[in-house]
Amino acid sequence: MSFGQQIALLCFLLSMGTIAVTYGVAIDQGTAEICNPFFDGCTDITHTGMKGDGGFIFRGGMIAACAFFVVWWQIMAVWLRQYTGALARGAMQLFGIVAAVGLLVGTAVLLPEKDAVRWGVHVRGANLFFQGMLLALTINYVLIWKARRRGLLVPSFGFKTLLMLCLWGLFIAFAGVTVGVEMSNGKRIIEWWATLFIGFYFISSWPDWRSVRLMAESGG
Numbered sequence: 001m002s003f004g005q006q007i008a009l010l011c012f013l014l015s016m017g018t019i020a021v022t023y024g025v026a027i028d029q030g031t032a033e034i035c036n037p038f039f040d041g042c043t044d045i046t047h048t049g050m051k052g053d054g055g056f057i058f059r060g061g062m063i064a065a066c067a068f069f070v071v072w073w074q075i076m077a078v079w080l081r082q083y084t085g086a087l088a089r090g091a092m093q094l095f096g097i098v099a100a101v102g103l104l105v106g107t108a109v110l111l112p113e114k115d116a117v118r119w120g121v122h123v124r125g126a127n128l129f130f131q132g133m134l135l136a137l138t139i140n141y142v143l144i145w146k147a148r149r150r151g152l153l154v155p156s157f158g159f160k161t162l163l164m165l166c167l168w169g170l171f172i173a174f175a176g177v178t179v180g181v182e183m184s185n186g187k188r189i190i191e192w193w194a195t196l197f198i199g200f201y202f203i204s205s206w207p208d209w210r211s212v213r214l215m216a217e218s219g220g
Contacts (some may be wrong), residue, residue: 017063102128
């Protein structure tokens with residue numbers, strides 16, 4: 001397993017895995033109800049990971065995931081270096097890193113007691129994550145599309161295309177729904193699916209980075 005594959009796997013496990021474990025613990029401790037939030041929107045991700053042991057798992061796991069998101073964007077930039085312009089790669093990295101920082105800050109302020117949470121910071125951080133990540137992934141997809149035309153092998157391109165269609169479909173269909181303190185069931189459903197699609201996009205780089213060279217070649 002290459003370093004790039006390890007990072008792609010860790011990004012997925014630390015984000016999606018943390019959410020899954022947190023929800024399971026919350027159900028076991030009675031701080032969340034048993035349901036399928038992807039279809040009925042019974043709860044949002046934030047409130048699933050606030051109280052009890054699940055809160056500690058959620059904060060620790062998601063903050064760690066944010067660190068690996070930053071590394072993932074660095075690897076992506078190196079992978080595309082020979083096929084794309086520096087300005088476009090820089091914009092991609094900037095939006096991706098800003099999104100990760102937004103999620104980190106938004107997660108760090110969560111506390112077990114709802115009244116003690118700095119909701120303004122959390123909401124801005126969460127929205128920065130979703131909006132920044134959508135921009136970063138869109139730039140990334142366009143750069144990968146151009147790189148393929150120049151000979152870069154991208155086994156996951158079809159899957160990435162499907163994920164981008166799903167993400168933009170959610171964004172357009174619901175007119176850029178934003179995360180808030182109290183959300184309707186419909187908005188919660190969008191949050192769950194958007195988070196899952198973003199997680200899948202990270203792990204989709206697994207087959208692409210099987211033999212990726214991350215060291216820049218020295219100039220001759």
